[in-house]
Amino acid sequence: MKKVLGIILGGGAGTRLYPLTKLRAKPAVPLAGKYRLIDIPVSNCINSEIYKIYVLTQFNSASLNRHIARAYTFSGFTEGFVEVLAAQQTQYSTNWFQGTADAVRQYLWLMEEWNVDEYLILSGDHLYRMDYRQFVERHRETGADVTLSVIPIEQRRASDFGLMKIDSAGRVIDFSEKPKGDALLNMQVDTTVLGLNPEEAKQKPYIASMGIYVFKRDVLIKLLKEAPEQTDFGKEILPACAKEYNIQAYLFNDYWEDIGTIEAFYDANLSLTKQPYPAFSFYEEEAPIYTRARYLPPTKMMDCQVTESIVGDGCILKNCRVHHSVLGVRSIIQAGSIVEDALLMGADFYDPHIEERQTVCADGEIENVPLGIGANTIIRRAIIDKNARIGCDVRIINKDRVEEADRESEGFYIRSGIVVVLKNAVISDGTVI
Structure with a gap:
């Protein structure tokens, strides 16, 4: 070779x-x-x-x-x-x-x-x-x-x-x-x-x-x-x-x-979340898939229900439910939130004092929305790109069953019925998509 x-x-x-x-x-x-x-x-x-x-x-x-x-x-x-x-x-x-x-x-x-x-x-x-x-x-x-x-x-x-x-x-x-x-x-x-x-x-x-x-x-x-x-x-x-x-x-x-x-x-x-045998596996010792070493802390889960999912390094999940989803590195999900059939790409950095930070809804002030998924938010059949800030009481569920939409000014697109939230997007409290 x-x-x-x-x-x-x-x-x-x-x-x-x-x-x-x-x-x-x-x-x-x-x-x-x-x-x-x-x-x-x-x-x-x-x-x-x-x-x-x-x-x-x-x-x-x-x-x-x-x-x-x-x-x-x-x-x-x-x-x-x-x-x-x-x-x-x-x-x-x-x-x-x-x-x-x-x-x-x-x-x-x-x-x-x-x-x-x-x-x-x-x-x-x-x-x-x-x-x-x-x-x-x-x-x-x-x-x-x-x-x-x-x-x-x-x-x-x-x-x-x-x-x-x-x-x-x-x-x-x-x-x-x-x-x-x-x-x-x-x-x-x-x-x-x-x-x-x-x-x-x-x-x-x-x-x-x-x-x-x-x-x-x-x-x-x-x-x-x-x-x-x-x-x-x-x-x-x-x-x-x-x-x-x-x-x-x-x-x-x-x-x-x-x-x-x-x-x-x-x-x-x-x-990749399929059990017991996904079509493609990252768990092959003789032929591993390499990537950049990030030296992140282990993922922390506090009173969570996580089923059929993959969770990356450095995540913090608080009293939430995650099903049939992939969570990328440094994903943050606050209390009361539900994530189903979703791909969260995580983040490139942490907000300051991320461990002790409690979810405080931003009262509509976009600049105060913290990194990650806010409290009491529901996300289904969606892709959330990196560094997205999604507020409290948000519903990303494609409620009107739209197949295609370009709403870049509002921070998202819809492709084949899948909501795609843009990288660095901010979705304010109470938004329904």
Whole structure:
């Protein structure tokens, strides 16, 4: 694996995850109470003994830079690094990244400096655990120019992915990015070729790309230099080279979720609370997920009822009820409050004298609302971003069952029926959403 360079694509503006991406890059969005999305591919690389990792991004990269600098520092006796490469102007290019392939192309001069045989290209907004060593070994064994990691998928979700057809040897013979209508039906295949039983193959008649690729070094350099007008791997480069190059499919037969939308992000987080066997577990000793060490105190719970939930470090919960929820680091919930089916991202800091502070309702004065969730507040089916100040007797329950709403001036959005309270928002006492 010393001959592999990891390249993580940080994604574009993250419009589908807005407003969580209003003040941060998509890979920096908090996950599972204490992690960030970028920790997933970086940890997979480290567990696979791939220690040279670039992260390409161009939107709101300050918090991502800070997180990576604090979390991933390798020994000075190795060549290991995790480094953010943000879009920049040069004498050769004055444009921002125009797509996934263009992002790699603009930093190709830097990638070429490393004496590696393969470039491993990953996405920064997926939740999964994968040993890339097996992926790279399969690429080498088949003598492939490019290897794509794939999953079988049902028709309902198929049009959201790049789809392909493969022959009996696993070679990709046709590739189509997010096809619709007749083009979608034309991409149906017999997925028993991947090893699925006939019943599974009937339910999942499509082969979808996970957006994870291994390229031979020389092949990627040639493809990017010969066709500078092609800016995206899935839409242009892979479909154009499917016939000329040996592109192999590698079946990934485990949990994988693209969490690029608010609803998918919400569902993926809350699914972690499932018992006894969540679809994805952070409790794998042999392949841990790494993140920044914060050195926070343990969580304190005083006369609380907490069921089917994940609670991060440094929280203070007072006489409240929490069910089927994820509470991020430094979450504060005051007496009499109820939190159900919710994702609280916590906070970056504590208010002064947080332990002895008793809940005092602010009498409508917004500047007096303390950090966290105030007394006698009810929160259901919501995402509360970091550093939010929610007052007493608040109801965040989507009482009118609204599916979509943009109420940024009032501190929240609604996406797919999920209320999303903005980072640093202040919701005054008695508010009903």
